[in-house]
Amino acid sequence: MRFRKLAGLSAGALTLGMLSVPMLMAPAHAAVSSTAQAVFTCGTGTQTSTYDATITFSLAHDNGGAKLSATFTDMPNGAPPRFVNFPGATISNKLTVTSEGADVVLTGSHTADFVGGKPTKMPKATGSLATRPSSISIKSYYYKVDKADGTGQAAAQDCTLSAPVTVSFADEPQLAGVNATCTVDMTESGFGGKSSYPAKLELAATMPATGTVGTALSVPVTTTLTFGREFSDYIQTSPVKKVTGAVTPGIAAGPDSAAGSVPLSTWDRTLTPGGTGIGQPVPEFISLTGEGAMSLTPSAAGTHAVTLAGAAGVATMTVTFGDAVMDAPLECGLTTAQAMGSLAVAEAGPTPACTKAQADVKTADAAVTKAENQVTQAKKAVTKAKASVKKAQAKVTKLSKKKQTPAVKRQLKAAKKQLKAAKAKVAKANKQLTTAKKQLTTAKQKLAAANAAVKAEC
Structure with a gap:
């Protein structure tokens, strides 16, 4: 049995929020x-x-x-x-x-x-x-x-x-809400030809009223396919043993759409042992039910109209001829897509990767500022140390030109010691400046990488 061109659903069959699928209960072949x-x-x-x-x-x-x-x-x-x-x-x-x-x-x-x-x-x-x-x-x-x-x-x-x-005669109970015509083709079997019968397809879903861009929404779906009395009359006078299958409903919200397969239950006919079933009573209405799900991921913010985009699928109607078994096609065509209300989609917040990249930029920027301050302080220390060397060198030169009395000699010795200490401070300051410059270079590299990550992730 093939379901083809299931292009729509009954009015009110699916709405936003929780819905239930009504089960049709009726006496068998009421007269x-x-x-x-x-x-x-x-x-x-x-x-x-x-x-x-x-x-x-x-x-x-x-x-x-x-x-x-x-x-x-x-x-x-x-x-x-x-x-x-x-x-x-x-x-x-x-x-x-x-x-x-x-x-x-x-x-x-x-x-x-x-x-x-x-x-x-x-x-x-x-x-x-x-x-x-x-x-x-x-x-x-x-x-x-x-x-x-x-x-x-x-x-x-x-x-x-x-x-x-x-x-x-009063009207008999009829299948309410008929929205499909299903055609059985038994031509290849040699048992009958091609006939059409009324049917009803109901789909219900639990659809959230709101969503977020980039976040998938799971949409559970239940479905019921019910055939009218005319199909049951056909079944009663045919060797059909069971009917089963699946449908694939679709849902659309703005620019986005999704579909999901819904397997249907199997209707099994009660057969007299050794019999073909032909002529045995069957229920007045034959229903197949199923459950499935669709996953819809909104791609654009805003309020979008939601519709059922249709359904399609493959199923089988099993026919028995003694020991022989075959599948007969059953094609169902339905009405247009059904409006389902609206879905409010909000802009997505930053992704975890974007948030991390932005935090890394702040950290790297602070590190650059700190490194720049350290370079500045190191440069000042070098300048100060060099001034101390110059001052100490001038003092040594001055004392070296004086008559080298015991007192002058003591002063010169002390001045040379100060000069040596000043030169050591210059070396230390230069080393600290070199380290600060390296740290600044590394910090700037990290900042550049963080900025690139923000551009890529955000």
């Missing part, structure tokens, strides 16, 4: 009844009798058409010697009615005693109609009695209707 009073005049000439019959009609669907049956109250029977006794006789009857402008004959037969002076039980009469009418008209009645010993008829009477009688 409607109507009772009428008909007065017949039976016989010819002076040999006539009156049959005031209460007739109960029953009308039921039958593979796209209808079956009509009629049960009768007992017919009065005259007392002997007008009628003689024929126990165990075969009584046959015909009730002619008019349906949709055409005559239809209901027939019946049973074995009963045809006894003078006692009412005669008349057979239930049945017939088939091409379509299901809302009313019929009673036209005429005929019965005959065949002797049990086979020696011929004991009686045969044509009965005319004394006054017109119209019988009306």
Whole structure:
């Protein structure tokens, strides 16, 4: 069974928020009844009798058409010697009615005693109609009695209707919300041809009212595919054993869409052991249900209209012919896509990678500032140390030119010591400056990398 062109769904089948799928419960092949009073005049000439019959009609669907049956109250029977006794006789009857402008004959037969002076039980009469009418008209009645010993008829009477009688029928329970036509093609099987039947597809989903750009939304979906009575009538008169499959609903919100497969349950027919199932009653409505999910990721902020984009899928209808099993196609076409309200999508916040990159920029920028301050301080220390060397060198030079008295010698020795210490400070300051410059270079490299990460992630 193939589902093709499932282009839409029933109105109100899916709305934002939690919904439930209604289960259709109905009696199997419910029939409607109507009772009428008909007065017949039976016989010819002076040999006539009156049959005031209460007739109960029953009308039921039958593979796209209808079956009509009629049960009768007992017919009065005259007392002997007008009628003689024929126990165990075969009584046959015909009730002619008019349906949709055409005559239809209901027939019946049973074995009963045809006894003078006692009412005669008349057979239930049945017939088939091409379509299901809302009313019929009673036209005429005929019965005959065949002797049990086979020696011929004991009686045969044509009965005319004394006054017109119209019988009306109430509407049968129908499959509500039909939104599809499903076509069965049994041509390849050799059992029947191609016929179409009404059906209903319901999809329900739990859809959040809000979302965020870049964040996936999980949309659980339930579905019910229900076939109408006409399909059940077809199943009853065919060798179909089970029906199953899957559908793939779709949902769209603004520029984004998603789909997800929903496997359907299997409807199994109860088969009499060793039988084909043909003619065995089936439920009036056959339903397949399933659950699945779709994942929709919004790509743009704003308020977007949400629609069911349609459904498609593959399924099988298994047909049995004795030991042979085959799958027959079933194609379903539905209405247009269904509006589902709206989805409010907010702008996405920074990603974790973006947040980290931005934090790294701040850290790297602070490190650069610190390194620049350290370089500045190191340069000042070098300048100061060099000034101390210059001052100490001038003092040594001055003392070296004086007469080297014991006192001068002591002063010169001290000045040289100060000069040496000043030169050591210069070396140390230069080393610290070199380190600070290296740290500044590293900090600037980290800042550049952090800025590049922000550009890439944010």
